[in-house]
Amino acid sequence: MGDAVIEAAALTKTFTRAGGVLRRRARTAVTAVDAVSFTVRRGEFVGYLGPNGAGKSTTIKMLTGILAASSGSLTVCGLDPSRRRTALARRIGVVFGQRTTLWWDLPLRDSLTLVRRLYRVEAAAHRTRLAELTALLELEPFLATPVRQLSLGQRMRGDLAAALLHDPELLVLDEPTIGLDVVSKATVREFLARINAERGTTILLTTHDLGDIERLCRRVMIIDHGRLAYDGGLGELRRTVGAxxxxxxxxxxxxxxxxxxxxxxxxxxxxxxxxxxxxxxxxxxxxxxxxxxxxxxxxxxxxTGIEDVLASLYRGDRAYGRPAPGGQRSSAE
Amino acid sequence: MGVLPWAWWFGFRRHSAYPLGALAEAVTNTAFGFMRAYVLLALWAARPALGGYDAADAVTFCFITQALIGPVQIFGGIDLTERIRTGDVAIDLHRPVGLQGWWLADDLGRAAAALLLRGGPPLLAGALVFPLTVPGPAASAAFAAAVLLAVVVGFALRYLVALSAFWVHDHRGPEAVALVLSLFFSGMILPLVVFPGALGSAAMALPWAALIQVPADVFLGRRTGAGLLGALGFQAGWALVLLGAGALLTRAARRRLVVHGG
Structure with missing residues (x-):
């Protein structure tokens, strides 16, 4: 059991929506993330689930320092994300599955060079790391291809390489397999399992693809209406909701x-x-x-598949078997 | 070495990746140059020495402005706007580098590519047909500095307009206003020297003058000695003020951030 990589305590994010230009006063507050507490320890592979709009992306934006929390406390790799965003960015990797960090008009190799400069990776370390990632993700055939010509699966592999070039301690993935075919999904999953097992990279994975979860995650956290509704093992989830x-x-x-x-x-x-x-x-x-x-x-x-279990949980047909214990929950190993 | 020179270099490569597109734009800029040149010649035939320019100055002014359309991106716009609209800016904001510095470096790379691919053709074509005013080595060097500063001011203005997309969900409004101001007050439609009285003085003091009018005057040799320092100082001053405003607005945007689209 390692030390904590992410520590969230009563983490909350409230957005204020204006009611329109003429109705400035008609503001409504929307709580996207509501007093969420959890700890992720070094080397864990955690699935972060929830229906659309539950607060997953907002949590990830807070973890990466893009959004500041409204209240509560959050520490990632020992840093306060919103205050130490730049220092933190050098220690974590992020992949937003629906977006790309690569440069559209440049060959993949050049995008990776730019990423190397961005994260100030030493030349020798970069060579070794790039060779490793190229082999694992089978990038070689399209390293010289402009990113706009890559298939979605190739682009995602390129994005994963870009996120891992600086050898981050924590990898945050926001729907990395969205839209991928079964073969590409399998490649990505195998790769993630490997870097988690071999390099000990801590991984937080958001996905709607339950195949990802069943194959990769020992622990799942479910957020629903901004609240952490479940935090524990996958098998336990099946049992507690009485699958x-x-x-x-x-x-x-x-x-x-x-x-x-x-x-x-x-x-x-x-x-x-x-x-x-x-x-x-x-x-x-x-x-x-x-x-x-x-x-x-x-x-x-x-x-009953995990999919049926989640669908009935999200719909509210079934109660989450056991409320998430506040803050102190560690892995379910 | 930091990452910004690389951002510049890759910005240059990105924007020189489609030379045929740039060439098409250069041809358009040149064709419009000839139309404007004949309009200005007609004006100067009716009003010789208007604004202190002679006919050759006016035609030279016209082709310089056509050559600068690309580098200072006088019609506005920056890729950042679309990234804010779609939420891709989340990726930029996550990177361990300042948003404005990164985009400035990228834009300077873009401007260098535009200068190379789109700057030459209008000037050359104009010089083949009309007797243009040609600067000496000193004025040429001063012109290079003025163009660099014009690009920075142009970037700073477009960056501010782009950041408005964090607050205004339809960015086309601010862009339309910015376009009108930019065309009218830069000297793109008519040289600012022909604007009368107070309007002329105001136009010459506004930042848009730094985009076209000031570099053109430097090229024409109308700013020398202390006047030249004043001209470059005017551009540098606006560059600092606008970049400062950009930095403040970036901080405000971070605080208020709603990343659109999840």
Whole structure:
């Protein structure tokens, strides 16, 4: 368990919206991030989730010092981001998936040269690092191509290289796989897993792609309506929100809804019926009982995916199993 | 070495990446130069020695201003505006470098490319057809300094207009106002020397005069000795004031920042 890279305590950001030129007084305050507390330790790989507009991007802008917090305290790499923005920028890498840090009209190689100058990377260190990143991200074929001609997947790999050239302690990723095809996504994920494991780079990842989360993050934080609604392990999240299992039973012919030891079909469609299993139920016993009493042609057991879990959480159909403990939560390892 | 010389160099490369586009603009600037030259010749035929210029001065003025359109970007605009509108400025703001210094370096690179690709053709074409006033070595050196300062003042004005996009969500309003002021008070439409009385004095004191009128006067040899120092001092003074305002506005923008588009 390493030391803290990010420490947020009661972090809050309130925006004031003017009601229009003629109605100066009709200002409304919108709290985008509401008293969020968490700690991210060195070497962690944390997923930061939440529906659109929940406050994820605002949090990231505060972490990088682009926005100042309205109240609460925030320390990143031991620095106050908004006061020490420039010093902090040299120690963290940021990728905004929907934007690019590369220069549109310049070949990728030149953009990376400019980034090297921006972050004052020594020539020798730069050579080594660039060679490493070029190999890992397979940049070689398009290093000489102007950025505007790169495919989205190539551009994202270029952006990742640009964010990591100065060997930052912390990498903040805002939807790095958005719009990527499955192969590009796999490349990016594999790369991220590797730098986290091998270089110990701490990573905070914002994404709507739950494949990213399931493959990469040991810990997830969920922000909803500006509040930290969950902070813990992914498996724990599934359990605490009571992710149900569903048995899909296909009978020989249409039949009345199945009723079995307190488990009832919640849906029927011709010969097919859906049975929701309570968390405590033993699936094997239920299947055996079904096979004994009905003419079953086929049975499938479906686990609720993390996607279903989140969708129902965001919609408010289901309560977050356990409120996020304030501030003291560390990794779920 | 810091990063700003590199920002300059890459700004130069970025803006010289499309030489054919620049050439097309140079041809346009040259063609309009001839139209303006004939209008001015007609004016000076009716009013010889208007504003202290003779006909050759007026035509020379015209082609110099056409050559400076690109370098001082007299029609306004800067890539930063679009980046503020789309929120891409978040990336610029994250970088470990000051926003205004970075964009100034980039813009000086752009201006150098524009001077190279778009400055020569109008002047050369004009000189082939009309007897232009040609400066000596001293006036040429002074002109180079005046053009550099004109570019800085031009940048500082456009930077301020661009930053307004942090407050005004439709940046076209400030840009339209800036365009009218810039064309009228720089001497682009008519040399400021023909403006009468108080309007003329006011125009000569405003920052836009530093963009076109002052470099042109230096080129024409109308500013020498103490007058030349005064002219360059006038440009440098406005450059400092406007860059200072830019620095203050940048700080205010950071404080008030709403990065548009997530």
């Amino acid at each position: 149900d299992r569903v048995l899909v039973v296909e009978l020989d012919r249409p039949a009345p809804p199945i009723a079995l030891d307190g488990i009832e079909a919640e849906r029927a469609d011709g010969p097919r019926q859906w049975l929701r299993l309570p968390p405590a139920a033993n699936a094997a016993a239920v299947i055996a009982a079904l096979a004994a009493r009905y003419d079953v042609r086929d049975i499938a057991l479906r686990e």
